Amino acid sequence: xxxxxxxxxxxxxxxxxxxxxxxxxxxxxxxxxxxxxxxxxxxxxxxxxxxxxxxxxxxxxxxxxxxxxxxxxxxxxxxxxxxxxxxxxxxxxxxxxxxxxxxxxxxxxxxxxxxxxxxxxxxxxxxxxxxxxxxxxxxxxxxxxxxxxxxxxxxxxxxxxxxxxxxxxxxxxxxx
Amino acid sequence: xxxxxxxxxxxxxxxxxxxxxxxxxxxxxxxxxxxxxxxxxxxxxxxxxxxxxxxxxxxxxxxxxxxxxxxxxxxxxxxxxxxxxxxxxxxxxxxxxxxxxxxxxxxxxxxxxxxxxxxxxxxxxxxxxxxxxxxxxxxxxxxxxxxxxxxxxxxxxxxxxxxxxxxxxxxxxxxx
DNA sequence: ATCAGTAAATTGAATGATCATTCGGTCGCC
DNA sequence: GGCGACCGAATGATCATTCAATTTACTGAT
Numbered sequence: 001x002x003x004x005x006x007x008x009x010x011x012x013x014x015x016x017x018x019x020x021x022x023x024x025x026x027x028x029x030x031x032x033x034x035x036x037x038x039x040x041x042x043x044x045x046x047x048x049x050x051x052x053x054x055x056x057x058x059x060x061x062x063x064x065x066x067x068x069x070x071x072x073x074x075x076x077x078x079x080x081x082x083x084x085x086x087x088x089x090x091x092x093x094x095x096x097x098x099x100x101x102x103x104x105x106x107x108x109x110x111x112x113x114x115x116x117x118x119x120x121x122x123x124x125x126x127x128x129x130x131x132x133x134x135x136x137x138x139x140x141x142x143x144x145x146x147x148x149x150x151x152x153x154x155x156x157x158x159x160x161x162x163x164x165x166x167x168x169x170x171x172x173x174x175x176x
Numbered sequence: 177x178x179x180x181x182x183x184x185x186x187x188x189x190x191x192x193x194x195x196x197x198x199x200x201x202x203x204x205x206x207x208x209x210x211x212x213x214x215x216x217x218x219x220x221x222x223x224x225x226x227x228x229x230x231x232x233x234x235x236x237x238x239x240x241x242x243x244x245x246x247x248x249x250x251x252x253x254x255x256x257x258x259x260x261x262x263x264x265x266x267x268x269x270x271x272x273x274x275x276x277x278x279x280x281x282x283x284x285x286x287x288x289x290x291x292x293x294x295x296x297x298x299x300x301x302x303x304x305x306x307x308x309x310x311x312x313x314x315x316x317x318x319x320x321x322x323x324x325x326x327x328x329x330x331x332x333x334x335x336x337x338x339x340x341x342x343x344x345x346x347x348x349x350x351x352x
Numbered sequence: 353a354t355c356a357g358t359a360a361a362t363t364g365a366a367t368g369a370t371c372a373t374t375c376g377g378t379c380g381c382c
Numbered sequence: 383g384g385c386g387a388c389c390g391a392a393t394g395a396t397c398a399t400t401c402a403a404t405t406t407a408c409t410g411a412t
Contacts, residue, residue: 016390019390024388024389025388025389025390026389026390027388027389027390028387028388028389031386031387031388031389
């Protein structure tokens with residue numbers, strides 16, 4: 001369903017097609033889900049949970065900036081490697097399909113990311129500004145980079161990725 | 177139609193409702209537009225054209241950074257003052273409804289913004305990195321700020337706006 | 353001024369599709 | 383023999399789009 005929805009849009013993918021693709025009957029889907037929207041919502045939660053884990057993987061112990069860089073790269077790689085996930089959260093996961101309520105339910109999945117930046121602020125590695133601003137800016141820069149790649153506006157070589165990370169870091173890092 | 181589409185989503189707004197809201201008959205709409213999608217596309221172009229103009233308004237002559245700040249604020253104010261426009265470009269203007277083709281057609285409307293940053297690079301005010309990266313990062317930071325406000329995650333006081341601008345500037349400005 | 357003539361604008365009921373969802377029934381397993 | 387998983391045709395709506403009919407706006411001739 002993820003694939004179909006990303007390619008055609010939510011309302012252009014009939015449940016009949018979803019059923020066919022999944023090799024089940026339409027009725028079976030309705031046996032497990034209340035309605036079409038609930039399937040979409042579960043898809044959303046799955047993806048958030050997924051990248052919430054990936055994001056924090058393989059962090060080096062020491063340097064804070066190095067950790068930031070790895071996190072940035074983790075998320076970037078996740079989206080580049082899972083274009084469907086990216087396109088889903090970017091283009092499909094919009095109100096009123098995905099409500100604020102559902103978004104809130106997904107917050108715990110990424111709580112550790114928030115904690116990471118809070119620690120950064122305490123340790124004077126990260127600007128002392130509202131945490132939501134930090135998160136949104138950092139997250140947004142990754143999204144921007146992925147967009148550039150998928151729209152084929154930039155090739156996103158190693159150098160370009162490093163530039164993007166550097167810009168992103170300069171936006172959030174502590175200033176003397 | 178903008179209003180209806182933003183509130184209900186494209187496929188949840190029947191042309192009959194659009195017609196009623198506009199006090200015309202359905203047929204009349206089809207006299208002026210090929211189909212539903214074309215109306216949406218014209219909406220998109222209108223909005224891009226609109227903020228392309230607003231963005232460059234009232235720029236002070238002197239300081240480059242000051243100009244950047246005004247541009248940033250211009251776009252921020254535009255979106256905050258036109259929530260429908262914001263929600264439309266953010267949530268509705270997605271493929272396959274708005275194709276890459278349509279996006280390309282709208283590029284000329286914002287060519288002067290590109291020129292502004294190119295000049296900035298020449299004058300060593302802006303980082304010497306691919307222009308698309310600059311544009312996407314700068315634009316993205318405004319979007320992030322507007323999102324925070326609309327989601328009521330941040331109040332976006334004058335201070336918070338200034339912080340966001342500062343972060344955005346640090347991301348794109350020239351580094352010695 | 354008036355009016356016939358005509359082209360464009362407008363109308364909205366009818367058409368033909370497409371879908372989400374339901375539910376009576378089947379199947380396989382314990 | 384009973385229970386849950388599974389099936390998919392049938393239902394009831396909803397829509398985008400069409401088009402024949404009607405109205406309006408404009409022209410120039412009288």
